[in-house]
Structure formats: C-alpha cells, structure tokens
Amino acid sequence: MAAKQKDRKRQGQKAVSRRDFVKSGAAAGVGAAVLTTSGTALAQGVSPVNAIRWNYEADVVIIGAGCTGLPAAIRARDLGASVIVIDQNFDPGGKMLHSGGQISLGGGDPLQKRDIEGKGDPEGFVTAPRQHSIAELTEDPDFLFRDHTDWSVMDAAAQAPYRYNERDLHRAYADNCYATREFLMANYVRMGRVSGTHGNGGMSRARRAVTFLMEGAATDIKKGTVSTKDAGVAGKSSSHFAPRLMEDGTMVASKGARTNGAALARPLEFSAREKGVKFILNRHMDEIIREQQFSGRVVGIRASYSPRFDPQNGAQLQSLWQNGNIDDRTETIYIRARKAVIIGAGGHGANPQFRSMFYPAWREPAFVSSGWALLGPRGQDASGIIAGMRVGANLAGMQQNLSYASTFHFPGNLATRDPYTDMLPGHPTFSMRGSTGINLANDSYQHLIVVNQVGKRFFNEMLITTRQGGAAFPAGPGKGQPRKGLDHVQLDWRNASAENIRATYSEPNSIHAALAINEGSKAPDFLSGPIWAIFDRAAVERDHWNIEPPFTSPTNGFFFKADTIQELAAKIRSGHEFQRVPLTYLAETVAKWNSFVDKGSDPEFARGSDVPMHRIDTPPFYAATLYPVWHDSYGGLRINGRAQVIDMQGEVIPGLYAGGESSGGGNQHGLGRALVHGYIAGTHAAKDGTS
C-alpha cells in the first residue's frame, strides 16, 4: 500500500475514535461457540468472528449513503455516536440524488402547520401562496396512521396497498413524521409549500413538500443557494452536483427556486460531513457479520473495493466533496460496529434474479432500475436484503411490488437504457449512458409504432406509457376511491365495494405485453428481449423531435438510423447488446402498418380511434429503444417500529437495523418512508447496547 494511502487510512481510523475490540469483550462467552461453528460458517462463506482483523470500527456502521443512510448517520452522530457510512458508488446520495425531492410526511408536521398559519420560512425563500385549505392540511398522527393502514382502500389496479402494511412500522412512522420534518429543516433542507400527496402517501390530507435551493451566484448549502451551472441548463446540461436538471420551483417556493432530489441529498451530505460522519466510498458491502450466523449480535461488515472509472478516459470517478472521506483501496476490509449496523443499501430493482421472484418475466437483464448510470452496475442489487437474509432475517411485503404503478412501467423516454433518469451531460456518469433520451409526450406516440424483438407490434402504442396513480390525496375515482378530496372516508367499506372497483379498475397492461414471451424467446429464461420504437424522418419533422446528441448517441446501441427498414433491422441486430435474434418481421410490420394508415383503421391493436395515424415511409428511418424501468421496489427485510431487523422467529436481530427500500412492509412511494426509517434507525442505533 502506498504511503499516501496508509496515511489516509490512519487519519480515518483516528477520526472514528478507536476502541480496542478485544477489550470490549465481544468474544467473551462466544469464543467456544465460534470454535465449533467457524468450520460450518466458513463452509457457508460466513466470516468466523474471532478470526477477523477489523480494519475500522465505529459505534454505528451504515451501508448506503442514500435517503435512509444519510439521515441515520446524522441522527446517530447528533446523539454522540461515531459513524462510518460506506457506499458502493463513488459519490453519496443514492437514488435520492436523482429523485424529484418530494417528501410526503404529515400527521400534523411542521410544514403543514406552517402553511396553516400562513407563514413562510425563516430565510424568506417561501413566498408562494398556500396551495391547500386549512382543512386539507389539518391532521394528527392517529389520523395519518389510519390512512396508512386503511384496509378499505383499493387502488386503480384493484389492489389494497395499505391493507398489507405492517402496523408497528406505520405507527412509528406516524409518530416520527413531525420529528423527521424538523430534523430535515435543521440540516439545511429547504422545502416549499405542501402540495398533494405522493402515491400511497395516504388519501385524506395533503402531505408532500418538494426540496429546493435558490438559484444564485454560487452553490452554498449554508446560504441555501445553487449556482446556475450546478442547477443545470434546460436542454443542455446537468452537473455533478445535480445529475438531473433542477426544475423551476416558483409555484411551491418563489421565483428562482430550483427543485429536485439534489436539494435534499446534497444538504444532507453536507451536514453529515460537517458533523464528522466518515465516508468510505467505492465500497460494496458483501457480508453482515453476526457472532454466529443465526444468533448473537451483529458486530460488523465485510466490504469490497468497488471503484468506477470513466469509460472514455479511464479516470477513476471521484465524489463531489472529499472532506470526511476515507480513501481505502484495499480489496477487502472489515468494519466493526460497536453498537449497530444499519442497512440502507437500497432495493432490488436492478437485480434480475431477485426481482423475478415476484415476476419471472422481469428476469430480462436488459431492463434496469432508475439511476442505472448514476448508481453503477451494483446499485439496487438487493445486496442489503440478501446479506440480512444470510444472518437469519425475515422478509416482509414481498407482494407489494405488484400494487404500485411506478414499480415497473414505461417512462416514455426513447433511446436510453435508463428511461426514468433524464440526465444531461455534466454529470461524471453521463458517458456511461451516452444519451439523455428522447422524452416524448404521450400524444407523440401517434407518430411511431412499437415492436418487440422480432419486429412485431404487440400493443396499442397510444396506451403504452399510460399508468394510473397510486392511492393518494386528493382522493377520487381516478385513484380508486369513490369520493373526492376531503370527502374520502377512512375505513369505509364502500371504498372496497365491488361497484367502486368496477368503476375504477384500469390496469395498464402494456408492460405485461412487452415482457411476454414472444417468437424470439428461448429456453430456459424465455427473455422478452428489447422493445423498439420505429419512426421516420417525417415524424421527426412533423412533431419537432430533437434526435441529435446528447438526446441520442450514435454509438451506445440504443438509437439507429438507416436508409431502409431492412437496413434498420440489420443495424439493430448487430448493434444492440440485448438484441439476440433478428427482427425478421420488421419490414412486413411497417408495410402492414402503412396499409392500415391507408385504410384508416388498425384491426390488430385498435389505433386510430383517439388520434390520427401516420405512414412510416419517409427515409431515413429510425429505431430507438423504448425500455421499461423497474423504478422503486417494495418488499425487503422485515423491520419493527424501531427499524430493527426481525428474524424468522419474530425476534429482533441484535445490532441490526434497516430501512427504505432495503426493508419491506410499507407500500409507500417516495422519500418520506426512507427518511423516517433513517431517522428512527439512527435514533435507536446510537443508543443500542454495546457488545
């Protein structure tokens, strides 16, 4: 190891207030047991505790610097614990960094109260008028708890998302929303007016606020400002600070406000670093270490080096901010947790084997989780859940992936592998995706056809990107509830009546059609293969699409141009990684489509009744991927109201906490759930009994 690295490592160890592991007595009473179990443990790939030479130690060790890990780290640090956060990526933030920054909490939280009182924020940034009536903002934790556990609510997919929520979890959630909102505000997070509620954030009151920073000359978290360059320039650039363009926040704060997840993730990261949290980035957790595999305390983790490099110049990717980083490049390290390990490692949306437990057709590896380029190949890989299972954890809420519309869907962004995250050049990972994507409004689908891996249409293109919202405020028939807005009644059998379900059921089936076995699918996995939007020059000109870089890439294999349809099919076949078979029928499909346009009707998929049809005949011809995304995932480690992980016997695994998408039992989209979990986990982990 280079002297410089040794030095960095030493500094890091010093900073986390070392304590002698042997003296702490972890081995007392278990030494004999380890001798007899270590052989078995080794055979199972489990590290024998007594043989471990710990490289680092801290009171609380957190896996994942996202929207569970960062609040947990700050909270534990606030309560006096030393904290190490590891993350598999080169930069903290996780999925939170590319999110919309929308946080639904409620139960009478400080922002609901602020809006009720007609007040702004102390800095004077929030001057926009209140968006809801006082009645729409008035509630208490009991009311919020009932909303999140209301058995009677059916969503537009005829699922009952809240019925399956873990009561203990949601009681704790309702009781901690106030404190979490306050905690965020005390850690440089600015939020605008309350506006509606997230999908599955409850149907009875408005609870959502979006995070913002004010556009200014320079980025200064303490002052609440972001430079124009960091906030991004529409249609041109995003930045390392904000991988997605920050949006206009005039309506929720005031003119000059720029919103999205960067205005949440960066302030939390800034605060964590300022308070002395240590970060070991480029570090993937491979194992949670328990005294014995299925008993005793969790005492630490094993983690491997996971650097990422720019594919164009080979340079290693570096975090935006460096203070508090421990730059350790050793292949394997062991980190001891004196009090607790917190799993905030994200979900399983990018692990095809794991997600196919719920839906076998999702074994297709072509399709990724949102933030694929940002998070890298190991983001959302279910490793937190799998590591928990290896030390005996139970699972919860595994069926809830199927009941929320954004879990998997078509975001409608062509020519990119990651259609959810519309990143522009400027972020260090842009070159990994190569293209922003052609973001089409739904109406624009009238100008194209969509085909499967053999070149056949499979659905009415106008319906492909439609999806229903999750059960959320304001309630109403479109979201599965019979009554609108404040007229929604909690725990009312009419919500789940057959009449209501019949009236609202509108499951969009395009995603299922796209993933279906088709003529190119082969045993054993019968992968569906990629999905292609096919269009011509006339469509591009008629509907004013920008198909030039950075929206498309001539080299990333997600966009092709050809003089003829036959040549287009051949280019796709040879140039796209997941195109495993020829698009045998593409020319025939286009010819058939043109004959349907001439006739004025589409007997195969009923196009033409809502929008006009257009021939695809003017060269050059184009193919762009239309990929679905597995955005967020539900189902994961079972936790209790203190965010402690529960084992197969219903007992707490001592010293192990989890939250966010690594945990299950709460079907709620967005950041609110994970932030509250992090706050709760940090609170209890800091006070956990020492070994």
Next chain:
Amino acid sequence: MDSSPEAPIPNPANHAVSVVAWDIPSAIVVGEKFRMKVGIKCANECDLANTEFGIFDESGTQVSVATLPAERWPGTVLHVAEVELEAPAKEALYTWSVKVRSTSLKTNSEPEGEIVHAEESINFGVRVVGRPEFMVTVETVDAGDQRPLSGARVVMHPYRAITDEGGIAKVRVAKGTYKLFVSQTRYVTFGLPVEVEGDMTARAELDVEPVTERN
C-alpha cells in the same frame, strides 16, 4: 452490414437493391395527376444513376417508367426521383408497386468482372376519391390562452391539411361521416365526430398535455 450468423453470406458480385416510396398524397381525386417520391439504393452503395424503374398498378400493368437521377435524398444514399402519375378513374384504395429490374453492370474490380443488381419492388397504397365537394374550415387554438396554433395537423381520413399562421386549415372533403382530428406537438389531440353535408366550420381547442411527473 449485419455480421450476425442469421444474415446471408453476401456474394460480392450480387448486390441487393432497396426501394422506398413516399410522399404519396393521402387522398387523390379520380383521374387527377399526383406526384410521389421513389428512392432506390444498392446495398454496396453503387452509383445507380440512370437505372430504370417502373410503377405498376394493381393489375401489374406498368403505368410509368422513369430513370434515377444522380441526386441523393438528404441523410441517405438513396437515389431519389419524383414521378408524376395519374390516378385511376374509379374510387378505391389500390395497391401499386415500384419495381426495379435486375441489371448488370460491367466492372473491372469485381472477381467475375460483372455486378448483378437483383430485382426489387415495394408496394404502396393509392387512395382514389371522388371530387370532394365541401369545404371544412378548421380553426385551431390553445384552449388556455385562445392563441391560434399554426402547423397543427388536421386529419379527416383520408383528407389531411395543416393549419396556417392564423390557426386555420381548409380541408376539402366528400359528403360523409368523419372523425376530425387536430393534433399538435405537446398538446392532447382533439377529436370530434363530424357529419359533413355542406361547407362547415369547426373550432378545435387543444389542451396542453400534462408533463408526466418523475419523482
């Protein structure tokens, strides 16, 4: 070129030819002349200038013969020709074709000293309609600020038009029942069933399509 195992092994002296046909009017009045574009290329990008091609009607009768100019269609290597044709005298949807016959080209560079360009053809639809007697005037505005929308696409199948700078499109149609569509980028398509029994005016107020929220 496709180098995948499924692709046929190319014979260097046998060149594939592709034909594309476009800009065919969506409704052509009986007996009237109309123009369309034909693009033809060799997969090996040979110069096909002066190559002859024919247009054939639904019965296989050649209705036109033309030769390819040296000119290429922008963004492609297709030789592009504009041809003028005459619509049949009877209303119907016809399937016509463009055909380029097999040709030989003497060369010194190929092993056999000769390149063979294979025969190729493509079908296209020709919608022939009676003389439309009524004028439908469509006025298109933004539903919010009532601003005229220019460049909007007006479709009353098979008739099509584009709105002018004042948001007005005039579509000459035959008597009958239509679904009048007006579509414009970033707006929700306007659709209205109309019964045309004389000259008429329709007003299309288009709503901006809501942006999908990503959170």
